[in-house]
Amino acid sequence: MGSDPRILVVAPDDGLIGPLCQGLDALGWRTVTARSLAGAIQVLIDWPLETVILDARLPDAVEGIGALRQTVTPRRLPILAIGPDAATWEPGLADIVMSSPPHAAQAALRLESLVRSAIAEEEVSLREATFAARGQPLPIADLDATPLRVLAAGKPDRHFLALSNALTARGCEVVAAPTPYTAFDYLHERPFDAAVLWGAEDHTPALSIASGMKRNTRLYHIPAVLYLRGSGEINLSELYNRGFADVAAADTPEEETAERITALARAHRRHVAIRKALESARGSGLTDPMTGLFTPELFASHLARVAEGARLRRRPLSVAVLRVSETEAVVEARKGGWLDRALPQIGAMVSRLIRTEDTAARLSPDVFALALPATHGPAARIAADRIAAVIGCTAFDAGPDRSPFVVEFEVGVAEVAAGESPATVLERASKDVRVSA
Structure with missing residues (x-):
């Protein structure tokens, strides 16, 4: 889209999300802001925007989410909601919820993942129609019902252990790997839905694991999350090149970080099911x-x-x-x-x-x-x-x-x-x- 906006920001003022918008604009994720839901709907009619950042303080934020998505049908519209109020919303109402604005680089990584997932869901329906039209309905495989499997790679630390506990509380099976060597042993031995890598004082082991995953065709699509000690340690270009799906600072509440990781893991498992369905069509003659x-x-x-x-x-x-x-x-x-x-x-x-x-x-x-x-x-x-x-x-x-x-x-x-x-x-x-x- 070149210089055209990619993100619709719906906020009553710039107090909460304004600084994030400036950071996203600087990274090439151009934003356009609407101060009301009525204005937001008109913007979506005028521009094919990819995603929405919603200020949860809006009085009609909850009711407006459905209206925003309906406006762009059949295009799927991922929504990131920001604000303490969003924590009380019904799970799944917004694609992802954050209690406070994230670092712009972190938001860009997460928004990219949300957008790609929305596009993948659109593509599934098109593929189903293609196979059905040729007399071979595409069987969508049932999702794996076992607990989500998350690899937690890095030396033990109180923040990292707290995050592992939060993932376990959400029903995830967390496998700890203290070194890159054991991490790759586990990755090659069993399937994982996501990997969370501890940045600690030295990012080298985490970056090494992420880079190795991106060089391996079997591990290429497993979402990797970098968990940093603080919020000021992000080197955007390096992280993009390493292929991280999300970045979280240790001062982010563990519950929120765990929810973001499980969302990535669920999306990955859904994508695996889609791929299996496509593979099942190999014997169809098509x-x-x-x-x-x-x-x-x-x-x-x-x-x-x-x-x-x-x-x-x-x-x-x-x-x-x-x-x-x-x-x-x-x-x-x-x-x-x-x-x-x-x-x-x-x-x-x-x-x-x-x-x-x-x-x-x-x-x-x-x-x-x-x-x-x-x-x-x-x-x-x-x-x-x-x-x-x-x-x-x-x-x-x-x-x-x-x-x-x-x-x-x-x-x-x-x-x-x-x-x-x-x-x-x-x-x-x-x-x-x-x-x-």
Whole structure:
């Protein structure tokens, strides 16, 4: 959206949320403020804003939440409510509740997670319609009913122990890992819904764990929360690069931090169920039998539906194409059939690296395509390049007495323009391919 606002702030004055708005504006999360719910509804009609920050002091705040969401239907509208009054609201009324305004960097991380979850829920309904239209209803898997599993990594500390107790009181199964080594042992041995990492005096162990999770395709999507000793220790660029889903300071009430962690964990478990449902469709004949990705025909059908959904919801949509680059190593691997053996694994890696709301397809043996909802062209290129880079770190078998080979991609991206057909945008993306950075 460039310089257009992304967040609607509904507040009677700037006393509570004003400083947060200034911080978010500085981070690129431009805000627009309405002083009443009536004004807020008009702003939502005028602008396709992504999320709402609501001052809980508004006298009609509780009643107004439904009206705000109804205004943007069928687009989902995540709402962050701030203020002591919100603590008494019915659970689930707002997507997340904070007793006081958070650090702007912390709010940006959490809002990003809320927005992505809303987009994923929209995508689920579109995928269900696509499969149903082709005679293969998509079975949404039942959510895992066992307690949420949270990894708590870091040396024991009274704040960290208090947070663990608050998570346990919410029914979570908390597994303590005092070192990065034990943390990764646990992460590889059993599934987790979230990981909370203690910053302590030295952030290095926490940053190491988060970075390692982002380099692993199986752990890539587990939300990691950094729990800091205080509120003034946030290095925004470093945390974004490390991929944290949320950041909490130790002076935040443990109950509030625990609620935010469990919300992230529930969202992750929901996304896992969605992915399992998509995997269950592999035997339907609609997906590529080697990789489980969408076939060209299924992708074309779904892309048309996604494009229409993006138009109705006033969201951007981009398409990316990843084509295996004909490097010397790939040419040699192709001759012996070793590339053909590696391509199913490559396709499976693509399916694990995309976000829940993204759709991946195998257009030909060594050409893959992605549909990225609510994503502008530049951001889509970053996402596609990141997928290419992660796969590029993997060595594939090249046969006896030969060194393993790696795969590079040529990446092309195009953003859907107004009135443009899905076939045209896919063609533009294919023509745009160049070697990934």
